[in-house]
Amino acid sequence: xxxxxxxxxxxxxxxxxxxxxxxxxxxxxxxxxxxxxxxxxxxxxxxxxxxxxxxxxxxxxxxxxxxxxxxxxxxxxxxxxxxxxxxxxxxxxxxxxxxxxxxxxxxxxxxxxxxxxxxxxxxxxxxxxxxxxxxxxxxxxxxxxxxxxxxxxxxxxxxxxxxxxxxxxxxxxxxxxxxxxxxxxxxxxxxxxxxxxxxxxxxxxxxxxxxxxxxxxxxxxxxxxxxxxxxxxxxxxxxxxxxxxxxxxxxxxxxxxxxxxxxxxxxxxxxxxxxxxxxxxxxxxxxxxxxxxxxxxxxxxxxxxxxxxxxxxxxxxxxxxxxxxxxxxxxxxxxxxxxxxxxx
Numbered sequence: 001x002x003x004x005x006x007x008x009x010x011x012x013x014x015x016x017x018x019x020x021x022x023x024x025x026x027x028x029x030x031x032x033x034x035x036x037x038x039x040x041x042x043x044x045x046x047x048x049x050x051x052x053x054x055x056x057x058x059x060x061x062x063x064x065x066x067x068x069x070x071x072x073x074x075x076x077x078x079x080x081x082x083x084x085x086x087x088x089x090x091x092x093x094x095x096x097x098x099x100x101x102x103x104x105x106x107x108x109x110x111x112x113x114x115x116x117x118x119x120x121x122x123x124x125x126x127x128x129x130x131x132x133x134x135x136x137x138x139x140x141x142x143x144x145x146x147x148x149x150x151x152x153x154x155x156x157x158x159x160x161x162x163x164x165x166x167x168x169x170x171x172x173x174x175x176x177x178x179x180x181x182x183x184x185x186x187x188x189x190x191x192x193x194x195x196x197x198x199x200x201x202x203x204x205x206x207x208x209x210x211x212x213x214x215x216x217x218x219x220x221x222x223x224x225x226x227x228x229x230x231x232x233x234x235x236x237x238x239x240x241x242x243x244x245x246x247x248x249x250x251x252x253x254x255x256x257x258x259x260x261x262x263x264x265x266x267x268x269x270x271x272x273x274x275x276x277x278x279x280x281x282x283x284x285x286x287x288x289x290x291x292x293x294x295x296x297x298x299x300x301x302x303x304x305x306x307x308x309x310x311x312x313x314x315x316x317x318x319x320x321x322x323x324x325x326x327x328x329x330x331x332x333x334x335x336x337x338x339x340x341x342x343x344x
Contacts, residue, residue, distance in 0.1 A: 017287040017288060017289030017291075017292060018287055018289075018292070023286065023287075027285065027286070027292065030284050030285075030296070031295065031296055031299070034296065034300060035299060037303045037307070038299055038302050038303050038306065041302075041303060041306035041310050042070055042306055044310050044314075045066060045069070045309065045310055045313075046066050046070065047063070049314060050063065068202065068204045069199045069309070071202075071204075071207060072199040072202035072267055073199055073302060073306050074302060075202075075210055075214055075262070075263065075266060076199070076263050076266070076267055076270065076273070076305060077277075077298055077301035077302035077304075077305055078214050078218055078259075079214055079218075079259040079260065079262055079263035080259075080260075080263055080270065080273050080277065080301055081274070081277050081278070081281070081294070081297035081298045081300065081301040082217075082218050082221055082222075082259060082294055082297065082298065083098050083256045083259035083260050083263075083274065084097050084098060084274030084275065084277070084278040084297075085281070085290065085293055085297050086221050086228060086252055086256050086290075087252075087253070087256050089228050089231055089232045090231050090252050090253065091162065092234060094278070094279070094282065095275070095334070095337060095338065096162065097271075097272075097274045097275045097278075098256055098257075098260045098274065099260075099271045099272075099274065100162055100165050100166055100169070101143055101146065101162075101165040101169070101257070101260070102165050102166075102168045102172060103139055103143075103260045103261060103264045103269075104169070104264060104269030104271055105168070105169040105170070105172035105173045105176070106138070106139055106169075106264075107135070107139075107264045107265065108172070108173065108176045108195055108269065109172040109173075109175060109176045110126070110135060110138075111123065111126070111191060111194050111195060112176040112180055112195075113176075113179065114126050115179075115183060115187050115190070115191045116179040119187065120186075120187055120190050123190065123191070123194060128205070129205055129206060129209055132203075132209065132210075132265055132266075133209055135261075136209075136213070136258075136261045136262055139260070139261035139264065140258055143253070143254075143257035143260075143261070144254060144257065146161065146165060146168070147161065147250055147253050147254070147257075195268065195269070196268060196269075196323050197267050197268040197269050197270035197323040197327075198267060198268060198322070198323055199267050199305075199309070201266070201267050202266050202267050206265075206266055210262050210266055213258055213262050214259060217255045217259050218259065220255055221252065221255050221256075221294070222290075222291065222294055224248075224252065224290075225289070225290035226290075226291075227243060228252070228290045229288060229289060229290060230243055231243070231245070231248060231249070231252070232288065268323075270323060270326065270327070271330070271331075272327050272329075272330025272331050272333075272334060273305075273326055273330060274301075275330055275333070275334055276304065276333055277297055277301040278297060279337065280300050280304075281293060281297040281300050284296060284300065285297075304326070305322075305326075308322045308326060309322050312325065
């Protein structure tokens with residue numbers, strides 16, 4: 001009888017993404033801290049060095065001008081965070097990112113071609129809601145064509161798709177480099193400012209198109225959280241559990257391509273941002289559940305972006321190099337992870 005008695009003093013456990021009270025407390029504590037940091041950096045970008053008294057009409061007029069950059073950061077954080085986590089889940093690899101599919105190379109090719117064929121006026125002609133929408137559509141169609149071709153038929157293979165994406169990205173990069181060498185110094189100088197990811201590249205007129213696309217794609221991926229949890233177990237396991245692996249894979253990659261196309265067309269390439277914030281989120285969240293990973297990765301991405309811009313703008317007066325710093329830190333972290341794992 002004594003052996004059958006339950007020890008009520010022992011800590012209760014249950015199955016799930018956060019099995020212990022300590023794990024749940026840790027998750028919500030980190031999430032709350034990220035929300036506070038996001039609010040502090042966001043308000044700091046609006047109020048720091050604002051010459052008008054807080055709350056006055058002049059203060060809000062100046063803050064409104066700065067709000068465009070803050071909205072761009074939120075869009076990029078939403079897109080890069082959700083897209084990277086979803087992509088790494090379906091390919092079962094936490095090192096590669098959606099950038100491997102050549103979105104950044106296509107963006108550079110489009111921008112370089114505009115200057116090469118039309119001169120500096122070509123960059124001006126690329127600005128506008130219609131041109132922004134065309135760039136997004138081209139990127140998504142390229143991704144869909146690649147997915148449909150390489151994930152169908154007898155020899156459908158995800159690894160082959162990734163390798164072809166690398167080759168296409170490298171080819172577009174080579175073409176862009178060739179055209180850049182033929183530009184005049186003044187044209188190349190103007191083009192270089194557009195080839196680095198920067199929130200100042202974003203135009204407020206793009207938001208009515210970019211925000212709905214991001215929200216819809218992000219919500220659809222969040223609704224697929226439980227299926228992403230299953231896809232993370234691998235193709236064979238997911239199929240045995242009743243999922244149509246190819247259909248789910250195509251749907252996730254389509255939504256990821258929308259998020260990446262919007263982010264790249266809006267602010268330019270940020271190759272290692274997604275990898276950086278996804279790696280940090282996996283360490284902080286310490287769970288497999290995408291319903292909990294998605295909110296945290298968005299907050300981590302926004303804190304990284306807004307914090308970097310706040311520090312570089314208000315302390316070092318060098319906000320133009322933020323993307324370079326992020327790429328440097330992200331690239332260094334990528335090398336560290338590669339060296340620790342010893343494989344891709």
